[in-house]
Amino acid sequence: MSKLRKTILGTVVLLMSVTSVAAKPEHSAAEKQWERGRYLVKIGGCNDCHTPGYAQSGGAVPEKDWLVGDRLGWQGPWGTTYPPNLRLYMQTLSEKQWVKTAHTREYRPPMPWFALHAMTTRDLKAIYHFVRHLGPAGEAAPAYLPPGQVASGPVVQFPAPPKK
Numbered sequence: 001m002s003k004l005r006k007t008i009l010g011t012v013v014l015l016m017s018v019t020s021v022a023a024k025p026e027h028s029a030a031e032k033q034w035e036r037g038r039y040l041v042k043i044g045g046c047n048d049c050h051t052p053g054y055a056q057s058g059g060a061v062p063e064k065d066w067l068v069g070d071r072l073g074w075q076g077p078w079g080t081t082y083p084p085n086l087r088l089y090m091q092t093l094s095e096k097q098w099v100k101t102a103h104t105r106e107y108r109p110p111m112p113w114f115a116l117h118a119m120t121t122r123d124l125k126a127i128y129h130f131v132r133h134l135g136p137a138g139e140a141a142p143a144y145l146p147p148g149q150v151a152s153g154p155v156v157q158f159p160a161p162p163k164k
């Protein structure tokens, strides 16, 4: 190898290592946020309803299949609700819109919207970036059915509320 070629090669290798060192801190900050989001989704029970088979299998669903929504309906006096596909949903919002929505919206049962209201902005952001990091997957869950409308698939039936 000529001296000039060696020098060029040496410069390229040096530049590559400099850029990788410079890029590292940002990368690990994002990874830390995903890690926090993963933890919150896990302990916050989001998979229990938004991931098919998660609760029934003791959580044995690979992460790539998390939060794709479910065709299992939840039926009660409110009608029939279906846990939406959060992998697709998070793609439709900015981080700011998500934080505002999560802190203010009230959903039909059994969605624990009050748990989202209680979360810090930092934690909501972590969930948002984790779900977006997983990327879009799956299909839209069935649409909500008002009371009295018959569901075509399986449902979990809630008892009528106690009489006063």
Ligand code: HEC
Pocket: 041, 044, 045, 046, 047, 048, 049, 050, 074, 081, 082, 083, 084, 086, 089, 107, 108, 109, 110, 111, 112, 115, 116, 127, 144
């Ligand atoms: C007990 C079941 C259950 C659990 C646990 C649960 N959800 Fe839900 N979620 C639902 C159902 C059912 C709906 C649909 C409610 C409706 O139709 O109004 C819903 C709706 C939502 C929506 C609205 C999406 C849209 O398309 O507008 C978001 C966002 C959401 N859930 C996020 C979460 C997060 C984050 C967690 C974990 C902290 C979680 N959910 C835990 C059942 C659940």
